[in-house]
Amino acid sequence: MKQQLLFWSISIFLSLNLPALPASENRDSVINDGPYLFLDGDTLRAILIADNMKRESILLPGRSSEITLPSGQSVSYAELTRTYRTKPKYRQSYKRVDSIAVISDVHGYYDNYLKQLEANGIIDNDLNWKFGKGHFVFLGDAFDRGDEVTEILWHLFKLEKQAARAGGAVHLLLGNHEQMVLSGDLRYIHDKYTKVETIAGTTYSDLYSENSVLGKWLRSKPVMLTINNILFVHAGASPELVQKGLKLKQVNKIFAERITGREADLPPGDAELDLLAGNSGPLWYRGFFRDTTLAVTDVDMILDFYCKEHIVVGHTPHKSITILFDNKVIGIDTGMGYGRPGTMLIYKEGHFRTGSVSGVRSGSLWHSEGDVK
Secondary structure, eight states, X not given: OHHHHHHHHHHHHHTTTOSOOOSSHHHHHSOOEEXXXXXXXXEEEEEEEETTEEEEEEEOSSTTOEEEOTTSOEEEHHHHHHGGGOOXXXXXXXXXXXXXXXXXXXXXXXXXXXXXXXXXXXXXXXXOBOOTTOEEEEOSOOSSSSSOHHHHHHHHHHHHHHHHHTTXXXXXXXXXXXXXXXXXXXXXXXXXXXXXXXXXXXXXGGGGOTTBHHHHHHHTOOSEEEETTEXXXXXXXXXXXXXXXOOHHHHHHHIIIIITTTGGGOOTTOHHHHHHHSTTSTTTOOXXXXXXXXXXXXXXXXXXXXXXXXXXXXXSOOSSOEEETTTTEEEOOOSGGGTOOOOEEEEETTEEEEEOTXXXXXXXXXXXXXXXX
């Protein structure tokens, strides 16, 4: 009975004011955020900001123990604590996938993120998984600029579980802004989260510590993956990465064990770490779009090294999806982080299309015979 009372009190307070507020003066003056969950023994401690007030409670083990997320969905104690037992998967390679949807650089714009997913058949009206056995790739940068980062992360957390049960997959790749927040670089956070720090009595990065559910979950995520004959990475794979001979598994392993959440403490003089964490690394590289000396032969060298035919990246914003180097490089950051509606990249049976917030898809951008293998 005591556990049920605790559960109900948690469910009530965690559902207070969590849906997105309308754009108004209230949104600027009233802070609602969370939940942030931390493991203490077998107990989850919850922090919620509701109407500018910090609320705390606990979630105990039990089949009926669950919390309500900002989306209105619920997630169980078992799903939450399983995060602490999940080890990073370094070899991120998937084959024979019929349908892929990709979005990038949402930067806290939760409403636009949801509109894109619903319009393109990834979720239904209740925000639940609708994409069947398809794979949805979130190409990094949920954090910073916008004011609904927590909502995006919790929705992805829940969607990941739903997709797996349906035989599909959600892939969250880390972007440079995930890395920044996890390592304490908060220069781009929205003013709302500065106020959250004051109310919560802790730093924003500490809300995503390794002991938190979301922090632990994010630290398990890769920076590169492949599906069929496509390489996915937040910013890009540079020629320097290939010259160092850094394969996908190595890159993911080094990030998970030595870089993610630790960038501020990286040992000086380590050329490998300097490369991966720097401007030629997978979270920061912009050479596909800004290096005028880069030739198609350089891109071929990169793709040959990773045994793929296309590379899909975000990070560098454009007005529309940008395709370069004979259809080999696809840039999909279309400015959602600056409040634009954005565009998704949709792959189906070898055809690449763009997906709009209205649900209208382009004709086939091109067809690649070797895509499904």
